[in-house]
Amino acid sequence: MPVLDHILIVDERRLVREALAKIIHACGVSKASIACVENEDDAIEYAQFSPVSLLICADNINNDNVEGFHASLCQYTASKQLATMVLVTDQAADSFRQPNSSNKAWLTLSRPYKKQQIIRALFSLTQNPIFDFDTQAIEKSASNNLVAQHEEETLTSSEKATVLVVDDETSNIDVAAGNLRHIYRVMAAKSGEDALRIVASNKHNITLILLDIMMPAMDGYQVCAALKAKQASADIPVIFLSAKAQIDDIKHGFDLGAVDYITKPLNGDLLRARVATHIRLQQQKQALSAQITTLKENAKLREDIEKITQHDLKAPLNNILFETYRLADKRAANAINRAVNNVVNMVNNSLNLYKIEQGIYTFIPQATNINTLITDAINAVSSITSDKNINIALQGFDVEHTILAEPLLCLSIFNNLIKNAVEASPINKTITLQLSHQSGTICFQLTNDGVIPPEIRSGLFEKYTSSNHQTGVGLGTYSAKLMTQVQHGDINFEIINNQQTRFTVNLPAA
Structure with missing residues (x-):
């Protein structure tokens, strides 16, 4: 019983190909396992990358020499006994010569091609229960298929990504569409002009475009350039499909804005993988x-x-x-x-x-008396210092220090640091504030009893970090750091003898 991994339908009649594919899929075969092409060359190209397990072809392939076509195809299959169903196109089935009558892997089918007749023929050829009307296996498979089909149909077209396949060869469109249709909504255009009209209509929400290069009138390069030139279509990812595999050709495609390049003949697994990758990237973008x-x-x-x-x-x-x-x-x-x-x-x-x-703040520095700002910040917490009987000791304040900064930003820095120190300090303690001039900067230091908990020290200047979860929201030291840095200063802290905390702020001297 052959494994139905890759079923290849070869017939120049598009309606016949589509009808056969629908019948086989209705029996429970995955759409991804069914490929449709219209001529011998496309079939050979397909078989090189996807070993065929079942062949359905018309009797007029290869100048009516089906046996020669079969032999060519078998070069790329694991077995020389490739299961083959030949569709006799002539009304007189007797005119068709059965190749190698001893070959049980061959079966002919003449017009009219009826659904039940086709399914029974497939079962006779493959002995696969998925095609057996007379067993419960077919009922189960059909039931499972209907469930899967229902689930697929419940996914509306608007929810599926839409892939536009652009190629002047119908067989190439069939191969690409056959590999993608069960996952995506697939549309087709047989010329560059048609593709541009479909995209410009803005009705189909095209997610990705598979674009052939060698087309008459307007080639793929021209189509890609036209797509990228318009704002509405510039962001649609384009993957080139072509037999042209020269480095210069590939580079030219990328230069025009393509996101990928897949050479023909198409490999179904590779095509699906790359399309899925770029659609996922596009959706993430x-x-x-x-x-x-x-x-x-x-x-x-x-x-x-x-x-x-x-x-x-x-x-x-x-x-x-x-x-x-x-x-x-x-x-x-x-x-x-x-x-x-x-x-x-x-x-x-x-x-x-x-x-x-x-990063959009405009810093306008001015000469500012830092002594006055710190005095205002001390007055702002006078009620708390009084309640806790905290003494504020000033050192270096007998000299007026001038910084090149913005008064409002600096006042916010000192308000935050002094208020935090008073709240964190034990009662009846002293907080020391010191000012000094050091190498072109004015250094402000605040030392208080009590230490910052070890678990928050590494992220103290990060947003929403606070040692006081009852009254603080964790923005004080964070804002102090940002406001210091935007004024070309720096701020840090240290723990002294595991008993005190000291904050240091350095700002440019005027």
């Missing part, structure tokens, strides 16, 4: 493009929300600023005024942080 579009839309939405939030917060804060001028205690009024301005600036900085993340 499209998915990535959709994700990028979504990210851009989300980024725009985030920026819009940030702007709305800033606008909504500024109104009540401006009212506070206006009312501070009514206070009799001018010292308190100035402190409130400065604090509210800092809040407004911090709101503005949320958008700045986003721009820094995206």
